[in-house]
Amino acid sequence: MPLSNDELVEIRGILGREPTKAELNMFEAQWSEHCSYKSSRYYLKLLPSDGEDVIIGPGRDAPAVKIFNNYAVVFKMESHNHPSAVDPYNGAATGVGGIVRDILTLGARPIALLDMLFLGDPTDQHADWLIKNVVKGISDYGNRIGVPVVSGMTWFDKAYNRYPLVNVACVGVVEISKLVNKVPEANDLIVIIGNTTGRDGLLGSSFASKPLDSSEDYLNNISAVQVGNPLIEKLIIDFIVDITDLGVVKYIKDLGGGGLATAVSELTADYGLGATIVLDNLHLREHDLRPEEILVSESQERMLLVVSRDDLKVVQELLEKYGIQYSVVGSLDRSGVIKVYYRGDLVAEVPAKALAKPRIRLRDAVVPKHFNELNVEVRITDIPEVKDLRKLMLKMLRSPNIASKEWIYSQYDYEVGIRTVVKPGYGDAAVLRLVEVGDGLGIAVKGDGNPRYTYINPFRGAANAVAECYRNLVSVGSKPIAIVDEVNAGNPEKPDHYWYFTEMVKGISWMAQELKLPVVGGKVSFYNEDLSMNSPVKPVATIVGVGTIANIRNVVTLDLKEDDDLILIVGTTYPELGATEFLQVHLGLELGEVPLPRPSSELRNAGFISELVGLGYAKAVHDVDVGGVAVAIAEMCIKGLKGVVVDLSKVPNRGCSRYEELLFSETQARYLVEVGSEVLDVVVDLARKYGVDVGVIGRVVGDELVISYDGHVLTKLKVDELVNVYENSLNELMS
């Protein structure tokens, strides 16, 4: 957003004179919310980021966490919300390009992508166009650079009809000894590689740091539209992987938001250095570019390398081998000042630290007026009895938030690279084989977020997103090691929007601390507003987590495996129907107390599940999430093509008085597990040892899902029919 008057005064103070045009653009880019985190930094300090395996925490373009012996996982998430709202295809595609380059900055080989999408109602024409193009943009870019999209999540809500949230994450691996993590020094060279710099995407970060005006005049004149070129990105990936092996690059940075100005200011400020940049040396697309444009262009597929003078030749040779364009644009020094020259003139001279880190801007936060209206206790006595459970079950499975997302992931090449162990839809998290690290080793990855929860209660919703991610990683048999977060909120200048941001960060911080999950990196996206509706879109905290798997053969999927096995529920069920899918589908209500986050139950129950998986007793595991036990058990039937007879009277609970609570409550920290009947006694003993509540609620049998209460059959559904509704609903909606 354009600099405020206060900021202009501050800039004059820093420089001791009037800023030049180039300097103004550099400040505008770097002091934008997107690049500087000026409204969010104060709260982000709350997030726990340390842990014994954390090698590089927040601060760099991506973090690195140790996995197994000599390897690190590098993963990060970012949003491309504004660009996707105006140009869904290119906006989503360039989001993928950007996050992949973040992973490359540490020299890691990108192995997987995840997308967390918050989309409108597919029956709305504009939303439908956005949805199809967002998915196609991710798919085309991901497929062309050969990195599979393995996991993610999708949420549909008409609040996103005109303004979708597109969060993408990338996961990479690298040998720890090869991490690109040296200290840049004076006299080192700054090399820009990749795409030519053009007028496209001027001040995109500034564009993303103000509300999106949806008027046609405005939209038709945006200069921030960027088009990705995956062919160049693929060359950059191959080059970085090769050059990392040679160990000759000291430091790498993406030219993302804020372009060259941001990259150079952060590089110099972080290491207490200065730099001299000669813009004439940069390879340009258009030759009439002005220096103030070159500095803040956000042309895609460009990266900055710091190379010592001695190593330049080796780097140049490899760049030429790959046919990647590059320019040596300048060098580092000890001055602490960035000097930019163009055609012999000094066009900017700015102290690096003052440019890189503007003052923290604490904004006012107030609880929104509707908070109390939404946060009402939902009592079962107020809920009309379900007359036709069969119909309701099918309606829930048809709900786009529940139904299979195959329409989306079938457009992704999720198997490219043959690492994918668990196919999308079959496990609570994606599992990737790490052959380069060691035989049988792997990682699990998953992304989660629930805008219904965060809209009603951002603190609880964000905490639950962390917990859900944790459960998903545990379900497949992995050990969660770290998470990254993306907080998508409204306009920070509006106190009732800003409050959502502060609450979400507090929620993530609390749950991450309790579960001992370091938050190793993250992003904040503000100004997610639909001005045509005059409201923020539903704010959401998205969490992506990674877990390690010591033996890939022990990985557990969620599909039922064998007749006569028993279904256990792990964890106590409470009467928590507030903010549930049940309330939405049954009564069309989106309100009520969000299910309580339960960190100590999460830890206890996860410990028990991990032990069961380790001992090989758990044949299928599925976490209980949106839709409660009803949806979880149906999904296990659908994926396993087997029936189950469920007796809800066996669900361990406190305070539930009607079966609807047992079936549809979204109480946290619960799992469903399939075990052989021969190990039941051992499993129950183990549960007692862990202090975990378990109940045998069903048996795998036949080809129907039978839901009963203490011998009384409530409904029967043919598995074939469940499959049909669950697998095809989204397809039908999108065709």
Place this chain on the structure above:
Amino acid sequence: MYVVEVVITNKRSVRDPEGETIHKELISRRGYANVKDVRSGKYLEFLVDSQTPEEALNYVRDICYKLRIYNPVVHDIKVRLSA
């Protein structure tokens, strides 16, 4: 009946990686130095039942906008009658 042609290209201010690649890798690299730029795009032909040519053109222009066959934020569109 009228045949209406629609040509959709990225706006001049928006990059065109496909055109750039064709220009650089196929043409310049083989020495055809007189070609200074290449732009790629999409071509559509509509057979329209209409009373007048103006009506046919407006009808097609309108459809392309409403159904987002092109994205006005990113693309230029040319709508013309086929000779």
